[in-house]
Amino acid sequence: xxxxxIGILGSGKGSNCRAILERVRSGDLAAxxxxxxxxVVDAPILDIAREFGVANAYLPPxxxxxxxxxxxxxxxxxxxxxxxxxxxxxxxxxRVLHEPMLKAFSRRIINIHPSLLPKFPGLEAxxxxxxxxxxxxxxxxxxxxxxxxxxxxxxxxxxxxxxxDTPESLHERIQIAEHELYPAVIAEFCEKHLETDL
Ligand code: GRF
Numbered sequence: 001x002x003x004x005x006i007g008i009l010g011s012g013k014g015s016n017c018r019a020i021l022e023r024v025r026s027g028d029l030a031a032x033x034x035x036x037x038x039x040v041v042d043a044p045i046l047d048i049a050r051e052f053g054v055a056n057a058y059l060p061p062x063x064x065x066x067x068x069x070x071x072x073x074x075x076x077x078x079x080x081x082x083x084x085x086x087x088x089x090x091x092x093x094x095r096v097l098h099e100p101m102l103k104a105f106s107r108r109i110i111n112i113h114p115s116l117l118p119k120f121p122g123l124e125a126x127x128x129x130x131x132x133x134x135x136x137x138x139x140x141x142x143x144x145x146x147x148x149x150x151x152x153x154x155x156x157x158x159x160x161x162x163x164x165d166t167p168e169s170l171h172e173r174i175q176i177a178e179h180e181l182y183p184a185v186i187a188e189f190c191e192k193h194l195e196t197d198l
Contacts, residue, residue, distance in 0.1 A: 003032040004190040007085035009076075009093040010038055014045025016091040016112060019179035020186060021052045029183055030190045035083040037076065039068065039095055055083065066096055073100040080105070087193070089186065096148060109144040110189070112182050114174045116140060116156055121149035126174050127167040136160055137170070139178045141185045154189075157181045 008017050017036060023029040036049035039061040049056035059076055062069025068076065077100050080088060088101070090111040101109065115125035117140040122128070129137035138158040145151035157177040161170055 003030050004193060005034045005084050005086045006031050006089050006186070007034055007080045007083055007087075008036045008045075008049075008089045008091050010036070010045040010091040011040045011043055011094040012045060012092045014043065014048040014091065015175060016178055016182050017045050018048050020089065020091070020183050021048065021054065023183035023187070025052070029187045031087075031186060034085050035079065037079060039072075039093070045091070061095060066094075067098060068095055070098075070100065073098060077101060077104045087186075087189065089182075090144065091182070097144060098146070102144065102146065107143055110154065110185070111142055111144050111149070111151070112178055113140050113142065113149045114171070114178065115149075116158065117142060117149055117153060124167075125149075126171045130161060130165065130167045130170055134161055137174065139174055139181055141182060155181060155185045 008020065010017055021033060024031055024033060033054050036045060036054055036056040037059050038046050039059050041058045046056045046058065057079060059072060059079065062072045086108065088105050088109040090109065113125060115129055116138045120128040126137060136158050138156055140156045141154045143151035143154065159174050159177050
């Protein structure tokens with residue numbers, strides 16, 4: 001059976017990456033994770049890739065804080081292409097991607113964000129929802145575009161904000177929802193796109 005070849009990018013602890021790799025290992029996600037790439041040399045997400053025997057690499061990001069240096073972004077495109085990646089999955093990748101990536105993988109880059117977009121884009125979205133006194137927040141999987149946490153929404157999962165919650169307890173429950181939603185969306189994505197021959 002043909003499997004969709006995906007590449008995962010992340011900067012941090014990699015719990016979503018783990019959820020995806022577990023789902024692939026269990027056999028009910030028709031994808032092959034070809035490579036995991038991080039802009040942080042000692043990011044736990046790279047250890048998770050090694051634990052699952054998946055190719056992994058550190059990409060030196062260059063001198064900027066919130067984006068890759070253009071040369072680094074070109075290098076990223078090259079690394080993903082060399083790994084045969086068809087769909088790019090962002091899992092806590094903390095840099096904004098620009099034209100080299102968006103052009104090379106047009107409508108083939110997806111991201112997960114810890115709020116019900118379009119509400120609360122940006123950092124610590126769970127805390128933003130908590131401070132705003134929302135009763136419900138959640139997580140969103142969306143296509144990437146030029147703007148931060150903005151592209152077309154693919155799927156969302158709601159998470160109630162409980163009276164006893166702290167931002168931390170809320171964040172934990174949102175992450176549990178993410179770990180269910182993201183692999184499920186990728187599974188659907190695989191089924192749909194395998195038919196249309198990427
Ligand atoms: C997730 O909460 C995701 O919504 C956001 O970054 C976080 C990554 O967490 N984009 P992890 O590294 O997958 O644990």
